[in-house]
Amino acid sequence: MKTLRHNDASAAKHRDTLADTLLANKIITSAEVERAFRTVPRHLFVAEGTPLEDTYNVDNSVAIKRDPDGVIISSTSAAYIQARMIEQVGLAAGMSVLEIGSGGFNAALLAEIVGPAGHVVSVDIDRDVTDRARELLDQAGYGNRVDVVLADAENPLPGPHEPFDAILVTVGAWDLAPAWLAHLAEGGTIVVPLRMNGVTRVIGFRREGGHLVSTSSEVAGFVPMQGEGARDERVFLLPDRNGHHVKLRFEDGVPPGLQLLDGVLTTERTEAWSGVTIKHGVSFADLHLWLAVFMPGFCRLAADEGTDLAAERKGWFPFGAVHGDSFAYLAVRPLPDGGGSEFGARAYGVHGVAAATALVEQIQAWDGQARDREPAFAYWPAGSDRPEFGKDTAVLFKMHGVSTISWPPTASAAR
Known part of the structure; x- marks a missing residue:
């Protein structure tokens, strides 16, 4: 595989400019994520010939693979949402991370943050994507720090795995697979672009009792899940x-x-x-x-x-x-x-x-x-004890559970 290796000084300048912009816009809020964005060479993970201006643009996603009709089915996400998702999940050195939906660059960022004592597993259903990610991670120096696995992540990962401290889902998911929750350590965080009747929010969830509650949410769009977790319109x-x-x-x-x-x-x-x-x-x-x-x-x-x-x-x-x-x-x-x-x-x-x-x-x-009030999200796996939901709570029934959305009451309603 050939990648365009831009002049190191020029690429580093673009990398710093990207990090400066993400910091100025408060998209990056931690020193660990800032260091990763200043370190990992994003240009080594995009298609050959992609200009540095496009590669290091805050808002640009870059296609990795398209289906026969030209629809993007795998991409390197825009830098702003990669940064926000990593901030949402709250990584630290030594943590273990599962990435669902591979590509290479995001996994390299994760590896940079968790360090040599950490553990990153990146899984994808598409052999072309995993082969490419594995080769590019090797070229960029992260091949021995990221395990790239070919599998349908709707099912448990092959082989023995300890529970992960964090899970990042980098494809649009209609539901949360039971396997993901089984792989998540107690107190861990899962960040997932959850599709709710055609509208997506990237939600950070943490376990609370028998269900998940949101800790953060962001607006973004993602290519849809493939395999058993796919949901066709x-x-x-x-x-x-x-x-x-x-x-x-x-x-x-x-x-x-x-x-x-x-x-x-x-x-x-x-x-x-x-x-x-x-x-x-x-x-x-x-x-x-x-x-x-x-x-x-x-x-x-x-x-x-x-x-x-x-x-x-x-x-x-x-x-x-x-x-x-x-x-x-x-x-x-x-x-x-x-x-x-x-x-x-x-x-x-x-x-x-x-x-x-x-x-x-x-x-x-x-x-x-609801205007100017942040919604709260929750997810109740099948079999969990669910309360009676009020009329102001939206309830969406999924295959493996129920997701809910609620807005805080207005001052007059709270009285």
Whole structure:
């Protein structure tokens, strides 16, 4: 395997610049993670010819492998999320770490932090990925500090293994495999990009009694899990009058009667507005999460070029809901003073007004009950004793357990 070995001084300068940026943005918060990012040569783990500017960009992920349709199935994650996940898991010298989803660079960072007395195991289901990771780790000087294992991590690791102090899952997981929890030491932390009805949060979990509670969460996207832990989306195509399509993507159940949407894009579009506003540059990612877990018929949207939606991309976001024979999607319109936008909904179908109104009501509920409040996550493995969940707790049933999301009550509700 050939990798492009950039001039050492030039690569080191880019490495330091990346670390400086991650520190300035408070993405890196510990000396151990800072040292790892200043030490490990990220450019040795990306494709030959990748420019240093791209390799050491804070936000860039770099594809490792694509499927026959060109979809990325393995990648080196963006530096910012690698740093945050390692900070989330709270590593120290001498710890043992299991990485699920291999690539090489992240495992080298882990090895650098836990040191020679630590232990890193990196597992992946794809032989091409593990062979590549093993070779690149050797080239970068970490081959004797990381065990790369070819296996489906949905199942227990082959051979005897002591429980790990930390587990990092670096692929999008719909559920937590029982094998992961069996491999996690008492008091250990698992960090996992958990998919919740199509919306992902990178959550740090720690055991508390018979279940897991969140210690941190971050917004990020990951390539989906392969193998036994895979969860395929169901995609429904809505044709417009010109033969182009809008795709509705469902992850946790398809609403009944989708055939009622046939021809829906030929109906007149309606809209409703919430009065809920947001300033430019302010994140509203938790609105997406709120809709995913509380909005009946929730789906993600994608629009082919040539559709009306494609021509209006700056005025909507790819989240919506099916409402019988109609569907609505999250929209925004600029405020008159130009300082921000108002949330609303646009809809198609005979009952488009009702569909848009239902979505607007959820926007208003988020604004009143969850906005600017950090959600807490929990995971209850199958067989654990679960309490009665309140109406403000979202409950998502998984294959191996139940995940929950709750927002702290407002001051008025707490009284």
